Amino acid sequence: MKCGLEIHVQLETDSKLFCDCHTNYQDAPANTNICHVCLNQPGAKPFPTNENALEGALKIAMMLDCKIADDVTYFMRKHYNYPDLPSGYQRTSVPIGYEGDLNGVRIREVHMEEDPGQYKPDLGIVDFNRSGIPLIEIVTEPDMKSPEEARAFLRELIRVLEYSGDARGEGTMRADVNISLEGGKRVEIKNINSIKGAYKALKFEMVRQKNLLKRGVEITQETRAFLEAQMITVSMRLKEGAEDYRFIPDPDLPPMQAKEEQVEGIREKMPEPPHIKVKRFMEQYNIAEEPAKVLTSELELADTFEEVVKSVDPQFAALWMRDELKRVLYYNKISFDESGITPQQVIELLKMVQKKEVTTKVGQRIIENMPNSSKSPKEIAEKMGLIGIVNEDEVIQAAQKVIDENPEAVADYHEGKSAALNFLVGQVMRFTRGKAEPGRTVEFLKEML
Amino acid sequence: MNLLEKSKAIRNQEITALDSLEKFNQVIASKNSNINAFVQIDHETALKKANEIDARIKNGEKVGKLAGMIIGIKSNINVKDFTISAASKTLENYMGSYDATVIQRIKEEDGIIIGMTNMDEFAAGSSTETSFHGPTNNPAAPGHIPGGSSGGSAAAIAAQMCDITLGSDTGGSIRNPASHCGVMGFKPTYGAVSRQGLLDLSMSLDQIGPLAADTSGIAMMLDTIAGNDPKECTSIDWKVPNFTALLDENPEEALNGMKVGVVKQFQEVTDDHIVNIIEDSIDKMGEMGAEVVELSFDYVDLCLPTYYLINYVEFFSATRKYDGRKYGHQIEEVCGDEVLRRIHMGSYISQQEFSGKYYKKALQARSLIRKEINKLLNGVDIIAGPTVPKLPHKLGETLEPMEMYAYDVLTVIANLAGIPASSMKAGEVKGIPVGLQFQAKPLDDAKIVQAMAALEKAA
Ligand SMILES: [Zn+2]
Secondary structure, X not given: OEEEEEEEEEEOOOEOOOOOOEOOOOOOOOOOOOOOOOOOOOOOOOOXXXXXXXXXXXXXXXXXXXXXXXXXXXXXXXXXXXXXXXXXXXXXXXXXXXXXXXXXXXXXEXXXXXXXXXXXXXXXXXXXXXXXXEEEEEEEOOOEOOHHHHHHHHHHHHHHHHHHOOEXXXXXXXXXXXXXXXXXXXXXXXXXXXXXXXXXXXXXXXXXXXXHHHOOOXXXXXXXXXXXXXXXXXXXXXXXXXXXXXXXXXXXXXXXXXXXXXXHHHHHHOOOOHXXXXXXXXXXXXXXXXXXXXXXXXXXXXXXXXXXXXXXXXXXXXXXHHHHHHHHHHHHOOOHHHHOOXXXXXXXXXXXXXXXXXXXXXXXXXXXXXXXXXXXXXXHHHHOOOOOOOOHHHHHHHHHHHHHHOHHHHHHXXXXXXXXXXXXXXXXXXXXXXXXXXXXXXXXXXXXX | OOXXXXXXXXXXXXXXXXXXXXXXHHHHHHHHHHHXXXXXXXHHHHXXXXXXXXXXXXXXXXXXXXXXXXXXXXXXXXXXXXXXXXXXXXXXXOEOOOOOHHHHHHHHOOOEEEEEEOOOHHHOOOOOOOOOOOOOOOOOOOOEOOOOOOHHHHHHHHOOOOOEEEEEOOOOOOHHHHHHHOOEEEEOOOOOEOOOOEXXXXXOOOOEEEEEOOHHHHHHHHHHHEOOOOOOOOOOOOOOOOOHHHHOOOHHHHHOOOEXXXXXXXXXXXXXHHHHHHHHHHHHHHHOOOEEEEEOOOOHHHHHHHHHHHHHHHXXXXXXXXXXXXXXXXXXXXXXXXXXXXXXXXXXXXXXXXXXXXXXXXXXXXXXXXXXXXXXXXXXXEEEEEOOOOOOOEOOOOOOHHHHHHHHOOOHHHHHHOOOEEEEEEEEEOOEEEEEEEEXXXXXXHHHHHHHHHHHHHO
């Protein structure tokens, strides 16, 4: 199979694309972030195009390795009749970037659009708060060969968008996917709102089409809608009914031209895209692909890693940040950025572990207490009484106590149950608050038993 | 007393804004039912404003450029709390929800808006007969059409119902009725006056401009409304001349040394009686020191088709918002024949399969016309000629669409080229006014105002 995607995501700006209204449409009561321009009242003309939206779109196009149109670009009017469209047309730009690439999937083009309002038939209203919010649309070539590849691409794309800092992410995503199987025509699926949805729609469609082909039924070109609740697709219209949008250049908006200095300025400031960063991390720091991917899953995390490895062994840091730090973030359901953990905190902790000032176990306890703490790892350790490695006398004392108090486990050990030794080691660690070296503890216990 | 003198008299408390308003109110009361120039009047607000201005003048407070001037506005320009119907049933319930940029500026300069004037439905016409509010009569030639589409704005001036009106001009809609009603009308350079708040007919051609009984009224209004609007993308950032200052000293000398072009093809398509009168005016300009040169423009036949193709497509696009959901009526269900014809034509030729054949060709033709006109204008200061090639027909007479479109052949050029143009009364044929049109290079609006003032002085 071959699959291509058209993905819309909102650009992150304070004001709308062609007026000064705020973009916090989800928080605002219905129809409060509106004006005559985004309502397209009779006579209203668009204000000049929001520069931040334009720069964000250019940046994303460049991060997707697109060529930037050096000719003039302009907005077209795409006419269609729907309650959420106050002017009867949607403004959509010609491509501002084209011929890009993301992990081997070719990007056909990147362009800008304005979001329509939201028709809410259940409430009997149209809410125009969303009308005029800038969107970016990314169109790929049909380069994905399975639902899994499409899902991987979308995940990576969302990561690029997050890196850019100029897009709102998966929550605002709307996608159309097209799929064609060997021996069948191209089918387009609309109405997809998440990566999972795209995956499920493709899976469903692949099975449906395969079954038809098996039965010798021809697959005709058509547009289908994805029903999220049921995870199925249903036919919307056949090719004959294709809409004619009567595209014309918008006469109210003069052509735009991205200036070379502007493009270069954005290129200098733009973050390195995550898929490029993965490759660089692998080469520069000699770490495997998997930890490199984890470390670049978030721009702030990747930046912190690069700060940390200035003074800590990269492979050691990679291991710790991938396993322990990510575990803590995952447990707390927060991003690294939200955790407030600083590079200095990470550096100090890793140095303490490396110099064996604390055990790995204690290190784990410390890192668990690092999110949203302004204390240094040392302060955390001190406060919890975790600092220092206990002397061997104390370990021996603790071991004796454990042996005395757990005759059953001792008996089990002598019967050859290895789990019993682990249990006893754990008890020693508990008495020493994790400060005993696990290796030495095992040796002592074995001797004493 | 011209309008500038009148405004000074109001400032000097020789007359009051209130007196002026009351006089106009009487005229409106006695004549508007017959002329139908105004479709909505707001006496009360105007009265309040007039009293306020008089009080401020009395107290020695500063007042704006248009202090005490009584203004009428074409019904396709947004004024808060007036019905902005564009003379269509489609918008019979649409109240202006915001002030157009030109209206904001008029209010800031203390102009008194008295009401909304009649027009062709959505400005798609040249006779003001297609209005949902009924036709407007021509005060200068009763029983004839006043021209259009800003027929109400021209008739209001001709009938002395107010000082200055605003119209909009897409293919002649200010100059055509100015010509038929014997008043001054001015279409500024495209982008010289903000379109923010003007209902669309054809966005790349539409321009707001003033009508008045004399050049000083035109100049005062241009001083008020011209200038960059950062909130309108086609608005030009230009150094606006002081138009009224141009009229201060010996305006008649402006023609001395001015190079005036006369395009022979413009005369050829024009009624001979009209040509005679226009030639008299041009001779007069020669006597006043102008150097008259003959020019040739081979693309007259290309202008009307180009103009209408662009107009159809842009109008189709502009009317998609009148889908019946927000303003009460779906346009196709309630509009008149001409508006419907333009929507259907626009819908047809903007289809994917035809747009290359018609619309894109029209845009190419337009570039050619623009280039050729600018070439002509390079050698002269202004081009002078007839505004309309024929006299207005009688009210009630029915014309074929092509006959109606023929009124526009000499005025659409300025819109296609984006250049400034005006019309002023040159004389009369059988008691019917005939207009003299001036055209100039983009942003040479001042040259036209100077030529108008000079010729006006000589009359
Ligand atoms: Zn808005």
